[in-house]
Amino acid sequence: MLKFADRMDGMRASDIREILKVTAQPDVISFAGGLPAPELFPVEDIRTAFNAVMDEQGRTALQYGETEGWYHLREQIADRIGKKNGIKAKAENILVTAGSQQGLDFCGKLFLNPGDVVLMESPSYLGAINAFNAYQPNFVEVPTDGDGLIMEELDRILATTENVKLIYVIPDFQNPSGRTWPMERRKQFMEIINKYEIPVVEDNPYGELRFKGEAMPALKSMDTKGLVMYFSTFSKILTPGFRLAWICASPEIMEKLSLITQAAVLQTSTLNMMVVSKYLDMFDVDEHIEAIRPIYKHRCELMINTMRETFPEEVKFTDPDGGLFTWVEMPEYVNTRDLALKALEQKVAFVPGSGFFPNGGNEHCMRLNYSNSTDEKLVDGVRRLAGVIKEALK
């Protein structure tokens, strides 16, 4: 009988990853994962970049490299978030991670003692809940409305809660809700954060996938005290298969994250960093993103419109300006875990909402992804789901 560490008691299988196993079956229409559309991956351009790296620096790409990442890629990232997100950063502020999930794990390791408090939007990304869970925190959920986090609630909670060590937020096209914070709330947020001086993870995987309205500046662009760790990733604007993301942070935090990286993984894949770096030099990633946006816009609208036509009136859902997800709320007596099983019988999959609340509950919600389905599947899947929902509302 093996003895595991205490932290393992709080760790449970991610609903998403478990459901993804089922949805690997080709006849299941899956709104469950957060998968980008593979038909949009620039396979040939990536091949060209890979072959150029092999021609020019193959042996360097296949060798060990620096802890913090391939320097030129760090420069490219710093330059890009300067132009796109208004963030003043140098290469030295960038840590390349093997996906943003790894960055979340590192931030849990850096800031959380058992029993410390993490604040998150209610609901929030279940992968972040899982990552922090390994460090045995208490989660306090901050209420949200249609414009995201409610700042008065955040202020109230910070004023009355001890041992808050980390705040995790997704201001743009939030996962799972699809909601975006307006400008005024961003300013309020930074005022509150500066008052209490609590470190913040600003997770922005989807910000560039905006298909309506104006881009918002990152919280990090307004960060005067070095409190915000800005997370983004190549998974959604390029491809997830590289497992390449980054954290932009102050020198003080970078130094600690570098120690954590050394101890946890040594470094991210030199090869993948150099191939993506070369891709960014050789091709116009903005052009690629421009090609993705209208397709996701179309898929989003098709899903929303089909839901409007087919879902019972009591069912509410968000209408996002970008990103990959819409969030659906049923009448409170509906249990979406049961519903998910019934939906799987009809060969359609989604993620039940409860997993997105750090402290559970809210069994009447669910998250739907629209980026990874054809038009036909979107319409067919939503219709099947409408049938299952109507059964449950009877």
Added chain:
Amino acid sequence: MLKFADRMDGMRASDIREILKVTAQPDVISFAGGLPAPELFPVEDIRTAFNAVMDEQGRTALQYGETEGWYHLREQIADRIGKKNGIKAKAENILVTAGSQQGLDFCGKLFLNPGDVVLMESPSYLGAINAFNAYQPNFVEVPTDGDGLIMEELDRILATTENVKLIYVIPDFQNPSGRTWPMERRKQFMEIINKYEIPVVEDNPYGELRFKGEAMPALKSMDTKGLVMYFSTFSKILTPGFRLAWICASPEIMEKLSLITQAAVLQTSTLNMMVVSKYLDMFDVDEHIEAIRPIYKHRCELMINTMRETFPEEVKFTDPDGGLFTWVEMPEYVNTRDLALKALEQKVAFVPGSGFFPNGGNEHCMRLNYSNSTDEKLVDGVRRLAGVIKEALK
């Protein structure tokens, strides 16, 4: 003033990674890292494998995949460690990790509460010390001799020490000592482990790089109780730039490691796993390893012979049968941290020995790597080092 978690107090920069930064200068002869020889990397074969993956399954390779790894690669690994190391395993026993360092971090997370005891050989791999350190254990060092871990000492320590939660060993061409456990000790080890039922990490990155004597069976091949987690990697037999390694473990441990993987990184790079899998299908990696072995043998012998010719008689060093390292012991009054600074003035680098002892001390030792230097640099570097040592022994 940011507040970090308590665990950060015990985390310090790895000597190796810090020294590698200095040794990036081209005029420094470095015996410091554990870098394989890049001139031996099969760049063209890897390019061929990559292009085949892009032709056949490019979009799959660039997408998210399963937590535990690309299934065919897990089959290939299970098959390979069956043939090479006598380990009976299925794909389901294999977790692909982004380098063995990640596996060490995961095992720390899985088994260690603060204050728990980890047993390690004295000396042992400093990357493992760093990885476990994040989980705030106490380290107990088990004495070693020319044949590796002394089993009577292990038995004595286990009989008298509470809260031993993990044992970390490198039975083949140990890092840093270059020593290998003989058969008899392996049997004794498993008897002792079975008696106390403590989980074991058997780290075997170098086992296939044997250039003298007969291959030894893995501890895992004698593991009847599912206590041993067998670690190996593609970093030393193929290339490190992929960051691909694996853990072979019992179903009970695999289930927990899978939870940890989900929370910490989601998964390892699909692309890298598929490219290495394709490489293994298209090419004969054994042939590649056969090409590495005589070169490392030659470099090892050249270093050892040059040390014999030039080092003062009081200086002792190991003569390994494989792997990448030799371990040098000076008279006890010599401090190799000071020596390392003097050596850097002479443009030659090594890793001081103290970092390989979890509880420090042993300032008179150092580790030398021979795999990553040309003949000329090996001879020239050892001679420069001999000069610095002679100064210190005066």
